[in-house]
Amino acid sequence: MPIHEIAHPLVKHKLGLLRQKSLSTRSFRQLTAEVASLLTYEATSDLLLENYEVDTWMGKVPAQRIKGKKVTVVPILRAGIGMLDGVLELIPSAKVSVVGVYRNEETLEPVAYFEKLAHGLDERLALVVDPMLATGGSMLATIEMLKKAGCTQIRALVLVAAPEGIRRLQEAHPDVTLYTASIDQGLNENGYIVPGLGDAGDKIFGTK
Protein backbone atom coordinates (compact mmCIF):
# COMPACT_ATOMS: atom_id res chain seq x y z
CA MET A 1 0.00 0.00 0.00
CA PRO A 2 1.51 3.35 -0.97
CA ILE A 3 1.88 5.62 2.06
CA HIS A 4 2.54 9.35 1.74
CA GLU A 5 3.59 11.11 4.94
CA ILE A 6 3.50 14.67 3.69
CA ALA A 7 6.65 16.59 4.56
CA HIS A 8 5.50 19.94 3.17
CA PRO A 9 6.54 22.74 5.57
CA LEU A 10 3.00 24.15 5.76
CA VAL A 11 1.64 20.74 6.75
CA LYS A 12 4.25 20.26 9.47
CA HIS A 13 3.72 23.81 10.76
CA LYS A 14 -0.06 23.47 10.93
CA LEU A 15 0.19 20.02 12.52
CA GLY A 16 2.34 21.49 15.30
CA LEU A 17 -0.31 24.13 15.92
CA LEU A 18 -3.02 21.45 15.98
CA ARG A 19 -1.14 19.56 18.69
CA GLN A 20 -1.21 22.53 21.08
CA LYS A 21 -2.92 21.76 24.35
CA SER A 22 -4.95 24.92 24.56
CA LEU A 23 -6.33 25.70 21.14
CA SER A 24 -9.74 27.22 20.51
CA THR A 25 -12.41 25.21 18.72
CA ARG A 26 -12.32 27.79 15.99
CA SER A 27 -8.56 27.41 15.43
CA PHE A 28 -8.66 23.61 15.58
CA ARG A 29 -11.47 23.57 13.03
CA GLN A 30 -9.69 26.04 10.76
CA LEU A 31 -6.36 24.20 10.88
CA THR A 32 -8.06 20.85 10.29
CA ALA A 33 -9.64 22.23 7.13
CA GLU A 34 -6.34 23.77 6.00
CA VAL A 35 -4.39 20.53 6.44
CA ALA A 36 -7.21 18.69 4.67
CA SER A 37 -6.76 21.04 1.71
CA LEU A 38 -3.03 20.42 1.63
CA LEU A 39 -3.53 16.64 1.81
CA THR A 40 -6.05 16.94 -1.03
CA TYR A 41 -3.49 18.84 -3.10
CA GLU A 42 -1.06 15.95 -2.66
CA ALA A 43 -3.67 13.24 -3.15
CA THR A 44 -4.74 14.68 -6.51
CA SER A 45 -1.28 15.38 -7.91
CA ASP A 46 -1.46 12.46 -10.37
CA LEU A 47 -4.94 13.05 -11.79
CA LEU A 48 -4.91 12.69 -15.56
CA LEU A 49 -5.24 15.75 -17.77
CA GLU A 50 -6.59 16.15 -21.28
CA ASN A 51 -5.87 18.89 -23.77
CA TYR A 52 -8.52 21.27 -25.08
CA GLU A 53 -8.73 24.76 -26.46
CA VAL A 54 -10.03 27.64 -24.44
CA ASP A 55 -11.53 30.73 -26.05
CA THR A 56 -9.63 33.74 -24.81
CA TRP A 57 -9.40 37.41 -25.69
CA MET A 58 -6.54 36.42 -28.01
CA GLY A 59 -8.46 33.64 -29.72
CA LYS A 60 -8.10 29.93 -29.04
CA VAL A 61 -5.33 28.95 -26.61
CA PRO A 62 -4.33 25.41 -25.68
CA ALA A 63 -5.30 24.46 -22.12
CA GLN A 64 -5.64 21.35 -19.97
CA ARG A 65 -8.43 20.01 -17.81
CA ILE A 66 -8.86 17.04 -15.52
CA LYS A 67 -9.89 13.97 -17.46
CA GLY A 68 -11.93 10.97 -16.58
CA LYS A 69 -12.63 10.05 -13.00
CA LYS A 70 -14.91 12.27 -11.01
CA VAL A 71 -14.38 12.62 -7.28
CA THR A 72 -16.45 11.76 -4.25
CA VAL A 73 -15.36 12.91 -0.81
CA VAL A 74 -16.26 10.43 1.93
CA PRO A 75 -16.29 11.94 5.42
CA ILE A 76 -16.61 9.36 8.19
CA LEU A 77 -18.97 10.67 10.87
CA ARG A 78 -18.42 12.49 13.08
CA ALA A 79 -14.88 13.86 12.91
CA GLY A 80 -14.48 13.43 9.14
CA ILE A 81 -16.94 16.30 8.68
CA GLY A 82 -14.18 18.57 10.00
CA MET A 83 -12.06 17.83 6.93
CA LEU A 84 -14.86 18.10 4.36
CA ASP A 85 -14.74 21.84 3.66
CA GLY A 86 -10.98 21.72 3.22
CA VAL A 87 -11.35 19.13 0.46
CA LEU A 88 -14.27 20.91 -1.19
CA GLU A 89 -12.28 24.12 -1.22
CA LEU A 90 -10.06 22.53 -3.89
CA ILE A 91 -12.65 20.26 -5.53
CA PRO A 92 -15.92 22.21 -5.25
CA SER A 93 -17.77 19.98 -7.70
CA ALA A 94 -17.08 16.75 -5.79
CA LYS A 95 -20.07 14.72 -4.63
CA VAL A 96 -20.15 13.91 -0.93
CA SER A 97 -20.75 10.36 0.30
CA VAL A 98 -21.40 10.38 4.06
CA VAL A 99 -20.68 7.27 6.11
CA GLY A 100 -21.37 6.63 9.79
CA VAL A 101 -19.65 3.82 11.67
CA TYR A 102 -19.77 2.92 15.35
CA ARG A 103 -18.00 0.26 17.36
CA ASN A 104 -20.10 -2.52 18.89
CA GLU A 105 -18.77 -2.51 22.44
CA GLU A 106 -19.35 -6.27 22.87
CA THR A 107 -17.85 -7.58 19.66
CA LEU A 108 -15.59 -4.51 19.19
CA GLU A 109 -16.45 -4.76 15.51
CA PRO A 110 -17.28 -1.61 13.52
CA VAL A 111 -20.91 -1.41 12.43
CA ALA A 112 -22.13 0.92 9.67
CA TYR A 113 -25.21 2.80 10.86
CA PHE A 114 -25.41 5.43 8.12
CA GLU A 115 -24.60 5.36 4.44
CA LYS A 116 -25.59 7.85 1.78
CA LEU A 117 -23.27 7.31 -1.15
CA ALA A 118 -22.90 9.27 -4.38
CA HIS A 119 -24.14 7.64 -7.58
CA GLY A 120 -21.75 6.07 -10.07
CA LEU A 121 -19.08 5.11 -7.56
CA ASP A 122 -17.54 2.76 -10.14
CA GLU A 123 -16.47 5.87 -12.07
CA ARG A 124 -15.32 7.95 -9.13
CA LEU A 125 -12.13 8.43 -7.20
CA ALA A 126 -13.08 8.30 -3.49
CA LEU A 127 -11.20 10.49 -1.01
CA VAL A 128 -12.06 9.10 2.42
CA VAL A 129 -11.47 11.65 5.17
CA ASP A 130 -11.13 11.03 8.90
CA PRO A 131 -8.69 12.99 11.08
CA MET A 132 -7.38 10.01 13.03
CA LEU A 133 -6.37 6.59 11.69
CA ALA A 134 -6.15 4.81 15.05
CA THR A 135 -7.12 1.10 15.08
CA GLY A 136 -8.35 1.46 11.51
CA GLY A 137 -11.77 -0.09 12.24
CA SER A 138 -13.89 2.76 10.84
CA MET A 139 -11.63 3.22 7.83
CA LEU A 140 -11.74 -0.49 6.98
CA ALA A 141 -15.53 -0.64 7.31
CA THR A 142 -15.89 2.44 5.10
CA ILE A 143 -13.57 1.08 2.42
CA GLU A 144 -15.46 -2.21 2.40
CA MET A 145 -18.71 -0.31 1.97
CA LEU A 146 -17.26 1.68 -0.94
CA LYS A 147 -15.88 -1.40 -2.64
CA LYS A 148 -19.21 -3.18 -2.27
CA ALA A 149 -20.79 -0.20 -4.05
CA GLY A 150 -18.36 -0.64 -6.97
CA CYS A 151 -15.66 1.89 -6.11
CA THR A 152 -12.24 0.80 -7.37
CA GLN A 153 -10.03 3.81 -6.67
CA ILE A 154 -9.82 4.82 -3.02
CA ARG A 155 -7.47 7.18 -1.19
CA ALA A 156 -7.51 7.73 2.56
CA LEU A 157 -6.67 11.20 3.92
CA VAL A 158 -5.98 11.46 7.65
CA LEU A 159 -4.28 14.09 9.78
CA VAL A 160 -2.49 11.58 12.00
CA ALA A 161 -1.98 7.84 11.57
CA ALA A 162 -0.94 5.16 14.07
CA PRO A 163 1.29 2.32 12.85
CA GLU A 164 -1.35 -0.16 14.12
CA GLY A 165 -4.03 1.32 11.86
CA ILE A 166 -1.66 1.53 8.91
CA ARG A 167 -0.79 -2.16 9.31
CA ARG A 168 -4.46 -3.20 9.32
CA LEU A 169 -5.20 -1.03 6.32
CA GLN A 170 -2.19 -2.37 4.48
CA GLU A 171 -3.15 -5.99 5.10
CA ALA A 172 -6.84 -5.61 4.23
CA HIS A 173 -6.62 -3.08 1.38
CA PRO A 174 -3.17 -2.92 -0.22
CA ASP A 175 -4.72 -1.12 -3.20
CA VAL A 176 -5.69 1.93 -1.11
CA THR A 177 -3.26 4.87 -0.93
CA LEU A 178 -2.80 6.68 2.38
CA TYR A 179 -2.01 10.39 2.76
CA THR A 180 -1.20 11.65 6.24
CA ALA A 181 0.42 14.66 7.89
CA SER A 182 2.14 12.39 10.42
CA ILE A 183 2.75 8.79 11.38
CA ASP A 184 2.79 8.92 15.17
CA GLN A 185 4.22 6.54 17.80
CA GLY A 186 1.23 4.29 18.40
CA LEU A 187 -1.95 3.74 20.41
CA ASN A 188 -2.37 3.97 24.16
CA GLU A 189 -4.52 1.55 26.22
CA ASN A 190 -7.65 3.58 25.39
CA GLY A 191 -7.07 3.47 21.65
CA TYR A 192 -5.89 7.08 21.42
CA ILE A 193 -2.98 7.96 19.18
CA VAL A 194 0.19 9.02 21.02
CA PRO A 195 1.02 11.86 20.85
CA GLY A 196 -1.87 12.38 18.40
CA LEU A 197 -4.30 15.24 18.78
CA GLY A 198 -6.53 13.99 21.58
CA ASP A 199 -10.19 13.53 20.67
CA ALA A 200 -10.36 15.17 17.26
CA GLY A 201 -14.17 14.95 17.05
CA ASP A 202 -14.62 16.77 20.36
CA LYS A 203 -12.10 19.41 19.34
CA ILE A 204 -13.71 20.03 15.95
CA PHE A 205 -17.22 20.22 17.37
CA GLY A 206 -16.32 21.89 20.66
CA THR A 207 -18.01 19.20 22.71
CA LYS A 208 -15.40 18.95 25.44
Ligand code: URA
Ligand atom coordinates in the same frame (compact mmCIF):
# COMPACT_ATOMS: atom_id res chain seq x y z
N1 URA B 1 -10.00 9.20 17.67
C1 URA B 1 -9.54 10.41 18.10
O1 URA B 1 -10.26 11.41 18.03
N2 URA B 1 -8.31 10.48 18.61
C2 URA B 1 -7.50 9.40 18.67
O2 URA B 1 -6.37 9.55 19.12
C3 URA B 1 -7.98 8.15 18.22
C4 URA B 1 -9.23 8.09 17.71
